Amino acid sequence: MTAPTAEGSLPAEFSFVGRHFRPLAGPGSLGLQDDAAVLAPPAGRELVLAADAMVESVHFLPDDPPDSIGRKLLRCNLSDLAAMGAVPLGYLLTVCRPAGLDDDWFAGFCRGLADDQRTFGLSLLGGDTTSTRGPLVLSLTIMGHVAPGCAITRAGARPGDGLWVTGTIGDGALGLRARLGDYADPSGFFTARYRVPTPRLGLDLAGVVSAAMDISDGLVQDTGHMARASAVAIEIEAARVPRSDPDPALLPLCLTGGDDYELLLAVPPQHTEALQARCAAVGVPLTRIGLCHAGAPAVRVLGDDGMPLTFTRTGWSHIDPEN
């Protein structure tokens, strides 16, 4: 794990960081050459902070293109900012690198990050690289900002609010299925949705929605989190859930599969038109899929006949069930 280096020469870790990560570094990063980054927070704004780790073979497949892995890592975190109504500011990244990943791989990974930094308006502030004998592990901490008191949580849904989603649900799960050879994806549409999700930033949700979260672990499971946090019962009409492949046999997978990174929104009826206008202004599809009710926190998914559907699982958990 250690590198004997000639006195005065830079150890391998530093040239590696300089080659790949320094070009991503922005204001405040001190060129990634110091103990920490220094950042003046935007005056009069609150900070929004989230961290996600991605592990090879858990969150992406070893042969996914490296630039798509960089993009997915950043976009999953940007999706958390989108759910809070925050504007991206910067990120820190730690990389635990197995010996098998070469310079070409990291050049691709960083090219994906660079492209998405430009797209979403943020830059690298700092981080750490280390070796590992295990799989590649990437951990990203993202920072954004909101007007004071305007961060949107999962806890504000009220009885009578409509339940809405952006985009289409289940594409990521079908894309993973396609990657594993279990689903035909001749155009590559679903694979691309799995590899490179679209964070729904820029919707200006504050004051319009009463609760928001991003759908990462499956629509049914994540709706359950909103129901518990908000202390409401939520009913979803399965037929309303927008899907790119309407095959009825795929309904359970699409509603529980995860990797959507679309927004789940609770919206008071009087704000419906405002939300529709904001989504239309930036070309984001928006669909009402259900309703919040008074009652014990729960999620019911209703089939075409109005009867509740049951699922053998509601979504993904990233650790083992016995714990």
Add this chain to the structure above:
Amino acid sequence: MTAPTAEGSLPAEFSFVGRHFRPLAGPGSLGLQDDAAVLAPPAGRELVLAADAMVESVHFLPDDPPDSIGRKLLRCNLSDLAAMGAVPLGYLLTVCRPAGLDDDWFAGFCRGLADDQRTFGLSLLGGDTTSTRGPLVLSLTIMGHVAPGCAITRAGARPGDGLWVTGTIGDGALGLRARLGDYADPSGFFTARYRVPTPRLGLDLAGVVSAAMDISDGLVQDTGHMARASAVAIEIEAARVPRSDPDPALLPLCLTGGDDYELLLAVPPQHTEALQARCAAVGVPLTRIGLCHAGAPAVRVLGDDGMPLTFTRTGWSHIDPEN
């Protein structure tokens, strides 16, 4: 990697987080139940941000006590804040967990974090847990704050500045040696220094030192970073370096071994007394070990005879040398 869960029940990941990590969560964390944390930065202060990853068998040993691993993870990051002259504010944590680590292990790990949160005055803001088939990987992003323009970097050392260190150098390297059975440590002093470093916070260095960094990868290598960042030549007198075991045979290991987490400081002569007073006030040992000179960036370590010593390595690199 996935957990089939009964509809309506909480998946394993969420009960695990609730059991172990929610008690660590502080203001702004939203109880670790939302997409992100929300934090009002202290008015009129700049933020200081750093991230470090620790991998089992690279940064700690699998049989180190779990509470000491939690403490070391937090303290290594606190040491980065100390080097910048920052006050701790909060942290985010990602945990990639192998199946073999049970609830008892995480109870100990979080007990260590909880104790050190109280000691150093910060709390958990957010994070992520996931499974891995590889070794345990922990990644921590820390946030602190400084008065505007007062963050201390490595780049400010000037010819004529004295070079100073806090504490003793080499204890961590000897502790690792002891852990591996190659060094006698009957009192456990060195092992404790390896497992639980002491971040040198609270020294109020702004305006007194011209450059600072923490010594994590070996005194000689880290001094080289300061020399390059500041564009000065630095001379260290080996005999002045404070060591807990003065055995001459251990000098190379102590000066290059890493895991010190002491501060390396460049201090203009007119500020020496002020620095000494500040360190004395909080009981932190302080020793002058060398001097900064005009000249090409380089580090020379002088032996008792005034001749330069050479080392086969200058410090640790956390990735492989061929990269």
